[in-house]
Amino acid sequence: MLRSLFTAISGLSAHQKMLDVTANNIANVNTTGFKSSSAIFEDTLSQTLTGGGGSSATSGGTNPSQIGLGVKFAGEATNFTQGSYQTTGVPSNMLINGDGFFAVQKNGQQQFSRAGGFTLDDAGHLVLPDGAELEDANGAVISLPGLVDGTYSSYSIDQNGNINAVDSTGTTTTLAQVGLATFANPGGLSKAGDTSYLATTASGAPTIAAPNTGSAGSITSGYVEMSNVDLAQELTNLIIAQRGYQANGKVITTSDEVLQTLVNLKQ
Numbered sequence: 478m479l480r481s482l483f484t485a486i487s488g489l490s491a492h493q494k495m496l497d498v499t500a501n502n503i504a505n506v507n508t509t510g511f512k513s514s515s516a517i518f519e520d521t522l523s524q525t526l527t528g529g530g531g532s533s534a535t536s537g538g539t540n541p542s543q544i545g546l547g548v549k550f551a552g553e554a555t556n557f558t559q560g561s562y563q564t565t566g567v568p569s570n571m572l573i574n575g576d577g578f579f580a581v582q583k584n585g586q587q588q589f590s591r592a593g594g595f596t597l598d599d600a601g602h603l604v605l606p607d608g609a610e611l612e613d614a615n616g617a618v619i620s621l622p623g624l625v626d627g628t629y630s631s632y633s634i635d636q637n638g639n640i641n642a643v644d645s646t647g648t649t650t651t652l653a654q655v656g657l658a659t660f661a662n663p664g665g666l667s668k669a670g671d672t673s674y675l676a677t678t679a680s681g682a683p684t685i686a687a688p689n690t691g692s693a694g695s696i697t698s699g700y701v702e703m704s705n706v707d708l709a710q711e712l713t714n715l716i717i718a719q720r721g722y723q724a725n726g727k728v729i730t731t732s733d734e735v736l737q738t739l740v741n742l743k744q
Contacts, residue, residue, distance in 0.1 A: 482729060484545070484546055507703070507704060510590060513555075514556065519551040525542070568699060572702050579595075580685050590609070593702060594606060629642035640652045
């Protein structure tokens with residue numbers, strides 16, 4: 478069979494995966510804290526027809542002659558640039574102005590998220606919609622004993638992540654401090670669902686510290702970070718993926734016509 482048939486099939490498969498990545502980005506265009514991804518292609522092994530040769534006293538050098546065998550989907554790269562801000566007016570909602578991640582505990586597992594839509598549950602924990610509990614600067618789950626039993630009348634969160642509560646006499650008490658995690662290689666994080674990530678050997682171990690430490694960034698209360706999906710770019714990527722798929726499909730039909738010509742030679 479013609480080599481071009483199998484080469485084109487690899488192109489179909491790779492562009493289908495690019496379409497899958499783009500579709501996921503568009504589906505999450507309004508997901509709080511979502512980070513878009515882009516498809517990465519690599520060529521596959523090339524078949525060497527003739528090797529290269531060096532020059533000699535009587536002739537010049539020759540280059541190798543190789544034919545590529547197609548393309549493969551090498552993976553996807555996550556774009557961790559800052560998303561747009563959206564005001565909520567809810568004091569427990571938080572936005573990170575920097576490269577940090579909220580560290581949360583979910584079912585005994587430490588996860589990391591940029592989604593800051595926290596609310597106060599009946600046990601005094603700041604939790605995400607999926608029940609993940611926010612950790613403090615020491616890596617312990619934040620427990621607020623006074624905000625749910627009426628000891629304090631109100632609370633606020635400052636840019637350093639300090640949770641400050643005010644009692645009936647007007648006295649302010651700092652109950653806890655939100656922790657932010659940073660990584661040597663955020664691109665190595667593994668997606669865990671619910672807009673959360675898991676640390677891997679590729680990302681390196683998390684460094685959890687107070688906000689405004691290193692590149693972690695500060696915190697803005699009453700806001701959340703929206704998706705960083707660029708819809709115009711993603712719609713352009715749809716066109717690129719579609720045309721790439723069509724072009725590889727055309728290679729298959731052309732190869733089929735060549736094979737048909739060969740078969741007809743026998744008649």
